Amino acid sequence: MASKKLLTLVFVREHDKILLGLKKRGFGAGKWNGFGGKVEPGESIAEGALRELKEECGLTALELRKIGLVEFEFENDPNLLQVHVFDTYNYQGQITESEEMQPQWYDVKDIPYEKMWLDDTYWYPYMLRSEPFKGYFLYRGMDHIVHHKIEKLDFE
Numbered sequence: 001m002a003s004k005k006l007l008t009l010v011f012v013r014e015h016d017k018i019l020l021g022l023k024k025r026g027f028g029a030g031k032w033n034g035f036g037g038k039v040e041p042g043e044s045i046a047e048g049a050l051r052e053l054k055e056e057c058g059l060t061a062l063e064l065r066k067i068g069l070v071e072f073e074f075e076n077d078p079n080l081l082q083v084h085v086f087d088t089y090n091y092q093g094q095i096t097e098s099e100e101m102q103p104q105w106y107d108v109k110d111i112p113y114e115k116m117w118l119d120d121t122y123w124y125p126y127m128l129r130s131e132p133f134k135g136y137f138l139y140r141g142m143d144h145i146v147h148h149k150i151e152k153l154d155f156e
């Protein structure tokens, strides 16, 4: 029976910069990524996004914008990961390294895609242009995309 796991991903933005975190342990360790994680029982997806952002880098988003949705499946694995992607330009707090993540600002021209998930190069351009999108990626192992699709959405 396939199961759907709800996850969040938040990108903190300045004009031409993006805050990424180097994952220090667990799934995706060693890769740069946005901030996020599992949505816990009893919290909304947005509440989960806010909680993970605060836990992982110390920032509180005062305004979260829904930017997209990315779904992942792995061959021979019944779990579907559904990642809800947000960005924020309006936040407060002190950027703080956590046990999970080492935060660092990047110029959007210098995003280290070679040290990130393969799928990022397909959908970051939509996210960076604030163009709502939906993507789907089927992985074989961790380093090979068998099939993908991506489309623009017209969110409200």
Ligand SMILES: CSc1nc2ncnc(N)c2[nH]1
Binding pocket: 009, 028, 033, 072, 083, 117, 118, 119, 120, 139
């Ligand atoms: C291959 S599965 C996957 N999980 C992810 N989490 C966050 N950002 C990604 N690009 C991810 N890809």
